[in-house]
Amino acid sequence: MAAELHVALVAADREVWSGEATLVVARTTSGDIGVMPGHQPLLGVLESGPVTIRTSDGGTVVAAVHGGFISFADNKLSLLAEIAELSDEIDVQRVEQDLARAKAEDDTEAQRRADVRLRAATAGR
Amino acid sequence: MGAQLRVYKRRIRSVTATKKITKAMEMIAASRVVKAQRKVAASTPYARELTRAVTAVGTGSDTKHPLTTEAENPTRAAVLLLTSDRGLAGAFNSNAIKAAEQLTERLEREGKQVVTYIVGRRGLAHYNFRERDVAESFTGFTDEPSYADAKKVAAPLIEAIRDETADGGVDELHIVYTEFVSMMTQTAVDSRMLPLRLEEVAEESATKGEILPLYDFEPSAEDVLDALLPRYVESRIYNALLQSAASKHAATRRAMKSATDNAGELINTLSRLANAARQAEITQEISEIVGGASALADANAGSDN
Secondary structure (H helix, E strand, C coil), X not given: CCCCEEEEEEECCEEEEEEEEEEEEEEECCEEEEECCCCCCEEEEXXXXXXXXXXXXXXXXXXXXXXXXXXXXXXXXXXXXXXXXXXXXXXXXXXXXXXXXXXXHCCHXXXXXXXXXXXXXXXXX | CCHHHHHHHHHHHHHHHHHXXXXXXXXXXXXXXXXXXXXXXXXXXXXXXXXXXXXHHHHHCCCCCCCCCCCCCCCEEEEEEECCCCCCCCCHHHHHHHHHHHHHHHHHHCCXXXXXXXXXXXXXXXXXXXXXXXXXXXXXXXXCCCHHHHHHHHHHHHHHHHCCHHHCCCCEEEEEEEEECCCCCEEEEEEEEECCCHHHHHHHCCCCCCCCCCCEEECCHHHXXXXXXXXXXXXXXXXXXXXXXXXXXXXHHHHHHHHHHHHHHHHHHHHHHHHHHHHHHHHHHHHHHHHHHHHHHHHHHHHHC
């Protein structure tokens, strides 16, 4: 049996996803980081970006995460985010509208957020 | 119908209408408490993980940070008071305000200048009426606070504590809110949020006795702490807002329940009075008839002779 790590993806107001995984890739402020079972204890600051979780049954879970932390110890990984959405929760049409609006209004922050969500949504499909 | 009886009947009608309203409000509040409690429970995993992370950085590194170091000579303190937008919740708001006033008094005795921040229209109205200074106030979301609301409240507070005291910043941050103990008990509590006592945080979190591993910090311990602490404050404020909302609904439920009970009692008393009045009326009518009949009989008896 391949080694596994327990992942909990929690947003400020709910637990978004939790389960077993073999690999988690997230974007920290100093670059993308991949965590596999047995990784050294780690605490990092996350950037807005997609988080990819390879579940132990071979599936892939992608989530858009906006700001937060990654912490790993004892084969338990927690991803804390103020806002987190799973790729299949994201309404692509709405995000595209948001993206268009953000571009029109020249709101770089909103544009980046919409971009991250869109990328997560397409990566998860 | 006699005048008195009519008055009683009218009052019974009006009290019955009030009772229906308070009963409805009681039931609405009861369902909202459950919802608010669920939100408190849903926010716990985030708060727990965040507390763990703060503890880990605090114990795993000897980083100094403005949000964890105590000022040598604190002169200004911010007090954040959480009240509700709407009343009809018994002593809920006045208890919170009283707790805030006691805290303010204590801080002033210690020689600190107090800056007040208020959430909720009720608290704001109380302070405005007494023409006290309020640094900033937030209203309109106390029934169902969202995380974005908590961020909005936390932002000026974090800014104030980061500023130098001489430039209008503060050295300490206190929060007064109503803790949701149970459906029947809610207590107004005050606690110091910043500067953070890491030992206390460690004690609070469930990591007691557990040895925390030596973390690798990405990018560095300072940066992690820098990003972590504002989030920690936000999450604490969010939790306080949620508890306050749950407490408010529980207090409303209780207040409305006793209002309904009182209305029922009043209806009973009034019906008894109305019955007595009706009985008195009947008695009077009978005695009038009897009196009239006997006067007639007396008159007839007189004329017969």
